[in-house]
Amino acid sequence: MQSFVQQIARIPRQPLLGHLGWMRGALGGTIGIAISGTIGVLVLGTTSPALPWLVAPTGASAVLVFAVPASPLAQPWPVIGGSIISAAVGLLVGQLTGAPILAASIAIGLAIAAMSVTRCLHPPGGACAVLYALGAAGPEAWGWLHLLAITANVAALASAGWLYNNLTGHPWPHRPVRVPEVAKPATRAAAVHGALTEVLADWNEVIDADIDDLDAIFQAVERRIRSTEQDAPPSALI
Template sequence: MPILLRRTFAAPPRAAFGHLGWLRGALGGVFGIAAAGTFGTLILGAGNPALPWLVAPAGASAVLVFAVPASPLAQPWAVIGGNVVSAMAGLVAGHLLGVPLLGASIGVGLAIGAMSLLRCLHPPGGACALLYALGATGPEHWGAAHLLTIVINVLALGAAGWLYNNLTGHSWPHRPVHIPVVIPGSRSAQVHQALTEVLAEWNEVIDADIDDLDAIFQAVERRIRSAEQDVPPAAVI
């Protein structure tokens, strides 16, 4: 626990302003959920309690879309495909198994597998699968019509994310920082290849695009080189 707390509070506080400030993300969340709820109400109507017009996983998706828009887990296909595929997995598991705990467990597992295979891994998808599995096994017996809710919610959220992020200084879908063209045999090609090999060796899923990692590495290397050139020769060790 002390280690966990030390690492947590050692992180620098996030600035309020700027194109990735927390205030920008918070206002984006307001806009995104307002859009999802508005379209859900207009299309599905708010008078039918059996068919929700807004579901909780949309809130989790909004955190990713507006607070960390560069994450591979927050890209449009991940947001839309991950939620919809997971909802279908939960719904199918719930109806086939009929037991809430079993349906929820299998539904989340199926969702993770499906998202991984379809390259749309999205953490809120797990919540979506859980919600739809419990809905299918609950007294309301959620069916295919309930998929309309998540489809409408994520489409509206995606449209809001595209508009808001691009208007506030962050491209979405995310585009990696431009780096020079990688020429075979050059140092840039060696760096890119080394990064690919290290990630494969670690056998870990890193929440960052390899092109972003490559751009970061090259930017750091250029900065170090520039600093070394500015240091008087006598000070160089």
């Protein structure tokens, strides 16, 4: 229990305001889903209850786009490509198997593989794969027309994310922060970038951060340490 509490305590709090404050993300998610739902209604209408105008995985995508817009998993191509590709995989598997549990199981595995190969890994894509596999294998027998729903939703969400994030101080698609180099750019920067790449390869872990962001963080930390050491009195450095 103590370890669990310690893990929770280490989760950083998001401030209320600011360009990454939780209020900004909450408002963005509200606007994003409102736009996605509206576009879904305009494209698909509401006359057919069997054809959804807003699919649930879009909500998960909204959390990533508006709350953590710097994440590699929250960029436009993962949001759009990961969702649509996974939904298509789910539909195909569901139609071929006709067994909901089997279809969902195979679909999630194939969706992860497809997103990884096409470089659009997006966690809500897994939900798309399962949802569409169940829809295709279930009594409603979802067809390829149902892809219009997720396509309209994520296209609208990405458009809203691009506009909202850029208007509220966070470039999207994300661009790493550029910081002044603390040493010779041609040699030091390349060495740091290469070392970070090697360390991540040695760890054999997938970290939800771009290598260029990690590089910028390292450079900024090193620059701040240098600045602090230069400003400190000689006695403090002994």
